[in-house]
Amino acid sequence: MQLSVIGIGPGAKEYILPVAQQALADADIVIGYHYYFQFVAHLLKPGCECLGRELSEEEARAVLAVESCAPGKKVAVISSGDAGVYAMASLVYEYAARHSRTDIDMQTIPGISAFQGAAARLGAPIGHDFCCISLSDLMTPWSTIEQRITAAAMGDFVTSLYNPRSKQRNWQLSRLKEIYLQYRHPETPVAIVRQVTREEENIHLTTLAELDVTLVDMFSLVMIGNSQTFRFNNFLITPRGYLARKPVTGEEIQVESFRQIMQQLKRDELSPADQWAVIRCIHSTADFEYEQLYYSRGNAMEAWHDYLRSGGTVITDVTMVQSGITRAFTQQYGVTVKCYLNDERVPALAAAENLTRSQAGMRLAIQEHPEALFVVGNAPTALLEICDQCQQGTCRPAGIVAAPVGFVNVLESKLKLRLGATVPAVIIEGRKGGSNVAAAIVNAAFTLDTITVMHTR
Known part of the structure; x- marks a missing residue:
């Protein structure tokens, strides 16, 4: 005995797969929703017994199919579209398993599902990741359905909706629309495809904001595009990728990284120049906390x-x-970058004055370049030295980048600069910072014109 669960496609006879046609031609008994027999009657052999049931009697059809199996008999259960997509396959197999019917030779024959037929009519809407959701809560709790709706909306999936609306279930689609509008642009393309591939086929293109749920019934499939889906004539197209191609060169990867960082920034009060410095700090650390730590x-x-x-x-x-300061920038503009930490005079000065090497090096630097831009990314004692010299009037810097990192004297040195010296400054507040962050701020100053380009992308 053989039991075949067969998908007969969305409606038109041309959409019934040859393997399904052959299985139907061999069947002795065919079970299904009585409305579907009109699509397969021409394939059935004389004397085939057709057992029709109502739309709501899915479980009864599954029981009837399994119980109708007898030696020498071939039984077929038909479903529109694909039998495994919101259709009879799971119910038939579940009932057979529950009753340990290992004596039945079971098979599932695939069909073209409604979302595939609709997608073909629409051109190319499922070129990227997609999902299907049934809005029927007859067998699934609405709380579970709403969780899946929210996940699909957040995940930016192209979404096909089965069982979207009926006379009794007339609010679920409206609720889905509310949820999707929290995560999708109002102009997101939407298609209502009714009776796809059948004589009554009708396609209505609209947007998420303008979706009229009253146009939808149980013969409709609703397809919602993702953030990249666009309309071309009467087609919907979802690009295969979110970018024309993935960035591959170093410059492309850097620009795309900057773009992604900029999309996640939250501080509206920052000037474009300070925003660019924040972007560079985050890019060098992958730490978005730098936006909150940044002071200028x-x-x-x-x-x-x-x-x-x-x-x-x-x-x-x-x-x-x-x-860490980009050499191409310093060479292009003739900028001199000096570090006195390893100057031969530092050890003697540090020993004589009881200073750290960083502090001694900074003291020598101030003597020779009192009007320079001072950049501290490691040693808080160096920053304290600069602040002291500014208060004494022996240091008149173009500015101070204060990003020492660590624990001892780090907070104190940054507070001394913020509440004492009045020179132009950028401070990374708190204990975070580092050489890479300090260098990133200088590199940002070299390239302020880049932020204008980023805002136009």
Whole structure:
């Protein structure tokens, strides 16, 4: 005995697969929703017994199919579309398994599902990740359905809706629309495809905001595009990728990284120049907390942009900061970057004055370049030295980048700069910072014009 669960496609006879046609031609008994027999009657052999049931009697059809199996008999259960998609396959197999009917030779024969037929009519709407959701809560709790709706909306899936609306279930689609509008643009393309491939076929293209749920019934499939889906004539197209192609060169990867960071920024009060510095800090650390830690005064970034492009001098506390400042920028604009940490005079000065090497190096640097841009990415004692010299009037810097990292004297040095010296400054507040962050701020000052380009992308 054989039991076949057969998908007969969305309606038109041309959409019934040859393997399904053959299985139907061999069947002795065919069971299904009586409305579907009109689509397969021409394939059935004389004397085939057709057992029709109502739309709501899915479980009864499954029981009838299994119980109708007898030696020498071939039984077929038909479903529109694909029998495994919101159709009879799961019910038939579940009932057979529950009753241990290992004596039945079972098979599922696939069919073209409604979402596939609709997608073909619409052109190319499922070119990227997609999902299907049934809005019928007859067998699934609405709370579960709503969780899936929210996940699909958040995940940016192209979404096909089965059982979208009936006379009794007339609010579920409206609720889905509310949820999707929380995550999708109001102009997201939407298609209502009714009776796809059948004589009564009708396609209505609209948008998520303009979706009229009263146009939808149980013979309709609703398809909602993702953030990339667009309309072309009467077609919907979802590109295969979210970008024309993935960035591959170093420059492309960097620009795409900057773009993704900028999309997640939250501080509206930052100037474009300070926003660009924040982007560079986050890019160098992958840490979005730097947006909240960033403090700037005196139009520092704009002033340093002009200073550096005029061939200024930069003093760093450690060689790691010196190395992190892009050499192409310094060469292009004739900027000198110096670090006195390893100067031969430092050990003697540090011993004589009871200073750290970083502090001693900064003292020497201030003596020779009191008007430089001072950049601290490691040593809080170096920052304290700069602040002291500013208060004494022996240091008149173009500005101070304060990003020392660590624990001892880190908070104190940053507070001393913020509440004491009045020079243009960028401070990374708290204990975070580092050589890469300090260098990133200087590189941002070199490239302020980039932020204008980023805003136009």
